[in-house]
Amino acid sequence: MQVPPQPDPVQLLHPPAARRPADLERDASSPHADAPAGPAEAAEVTVGRLASTVERLHRQVQEAQATADGRALVELAKGILVERLGCGPSQAARQLTELAGQAGRSPLELAAEIVNQAARDHLTDTTRDLLAPPGADAVGTPVAVRLRSAESGALAAGDTQAVAESLLEHALAPLGATAVAIWSAHPDGSLALAGHAGFPAQEAGRWHYVPPGVATPARQALTRRAAVWIESLGRSGLPSIGHHRNAGGRAAVPAGLGGRITGVLEICWPDVSAPPSPQIRRQAEALAELCAHTLEHQSGAFPGRAGAPGAEPSQRLNELVDLADGLHDPALVLVPHIEDGRVTDFRVHHAGARFVDFAGRPRSEVAGSLLLEAYPLVAGPGGLFEQVAYVHAGGEPFRAERMTLTAVVGQVPLNAVADLSLTRHGGAVLLVWRIEDEAARVAELLQHAQRLGRIGGFEENTVTGAITWNSPLFDLYGLNPSAAPIPIDQLRAHAHPDDAEAIGRFLRTLLHHLLPASTAFRLRRPDGIARHIRVVAEPVLDLEGRLTAVRGAYQDISSQHWTEVALAATRDQLAQSEQQAAERNRLARQLQHAIMPPTRGPIDTSGLRIGVRYRPAEKDHLVGGDWYDAVVLPSKQILLCVGDVAGHGIEAATGMVALRNALRGLAATGAGPGQLLAWLNVVAHHLTENVTATAVCGLFDPGTRTLRWARAGHLPPVLLRDGRASALPLVGGLLLGAIAETEYEESELQLQADDTLLMYTDGLIERKDRSVQDSLDRLLTLAHGTAGAGSGPTLEKRLDHLLTHSNADTDDDTCLIGVQLI
16 A cells, blocks of 8 residues: 655644734735825834844744754654664655654654664663653753754764754753853863853853863862752852853763763853752753763773673773783773673773782683672772772872782682772773882881981992992982992091091901991081081901901981080080079078078067067078068167068069168158058069068057057968957058059057967968968967967967968968067
């Protein structure tokens, strides 16, 4: 039965456009219309005609372009029908039209479905996952049509630039994308712009090459070997092509085939984009695979088909095998083992001629096996398998020193330490390892030890005159490694003249007495630098006791020498400082003893018995500025005071002398204790160098038995009366020397018979582990034990008792005055 003639399927896809009402209106206003037209109306009719013509031409261009885009798919579907049905091209065209009519779909959609069913590739899987049942995606265009149109455009394109333009026009623009870039990945980690669309030519020229190490979205996709989706490129701060004008969403999808990444597809959206849907992700991955085909074809690399069983190696693979055989180190040629479109392992395609398995297995047992079968323990995180996969995917070489390799032989793990090198050649990976040699490793460690210790070794054959130096010795002498070594018997010519005698003894002991010897000397180098060197050598004798060689080592001890010199100078300075400090402390101690002897007999005057005790610090450097005074004034009043200058040493002692003598002189004026302390504060502030002190000053009037007293930041006196001990109420007063002018309050105390008043410095009570109030309470308790009636302890015994049982732990000076009313 003859099939009736059918129109061309492409024409069915694009029927003539229907005439719109606006066109009819413009036709009605043409010059052939019956209604007359004035000048204004004629001009409006002319503009309308031109606008209608431009719109019609634009529509025809779009229709022609759509026809051209769809023709490739329709022709491909017709070819599939010719092959499947065994018919001619015209019959296949009619069959396609009939099937489209029966299915209620356009011939272009049916053509895309036929190609999907015949190809069964990644695009087919993507379309099947996205459409159930077949239909259009979110942009209103059938996904299969868009993807297959993009594929046909990529296959028909002459270069990657045309591929980028086709992807943007057919597949990405309907998704809202405004620009696309295709990057080619180089083995050194750099990126080259292989194609672009939607970017200005000047911007593309600026980004034609990206050096290694620049953190762009495309570089991140290569490093992670996974797609990178960025909601806002501007907020991320990552540089990339068009990042100033296209700062919205970005996607960087690795483009690879069979686990080998050859480039990156980068897509730009104008605005900040939300996380992409699974459908968008799958479409981007499918389009990246289209880019990989083009990049693979342009690079000329073989896709690793040699990994399939029974496949013939390509010419480049044969060259890689020859390279592995020519290396001096063990080498393996690995090709990817692909299952379900992804790399699951690497097959050992060839083991180099010098290959020696560290586990002791022959080459035949390793060659042809899978890497994880031969070395299963390399599959751990960061292990050898992961590095091989990374190099195969991105092409960036990998090198490591002292990497541990493990093989299992008879369920026994065998370890080896090796230096590794991994490089990609086309679709294969060359693995080269160098098992660490223990002897070479020990020699290397010895060389490092000599370098760190600045030691150089030598051996001199006394029979042949041959001299062997290692490289550190040339560095010590400041000589070029190509220079002639210096014989040991010429050592004097390269040393300081003052060291000639020591070198002579060294050579006589070594060369004439044939005994080991050592010496230190100053080496004069050709560059003018003098180094302090120690040489140690020993003779090598034959069986008859004759000298045959001399072996030894030189060591640079310059730093040690100068350290010893500096240390000796420091010791001298320290000894001098200690001597000066001891002398100062001795003078301070003598000054203290001259003014205030440790023990002083009781003073009986005007009805008072006065006892004083001074206990200096045990250590000379802690000699402080504590003082006391008890003197009868011209007014017959008795001056009683104690004080404590801050600090220790000669400065504190001289400050104490100045304040004590000043107070004696001021007391002769007859002023009260408050005024005396005010004047003494002026002396401390203006007439001494940074002296601060505390003090208690009292004036006892024998006629009235009244004590007027004031304090300058000092501890209060303690009164012993009727078997009880109590501290006098505090009166206000700032320590001496703190400010220029201040006032001091006064208080009066009426003494009774047998009353005892204690005035003291903080050295009597102060402890490091207690507060001042706790220490004062302890003193009151201790003084209470000494209080009593007239038949009780004497004043001298009370003072001695307080000093003996004081639990102060600061090793400070202590002054104590006891005043007893007779």
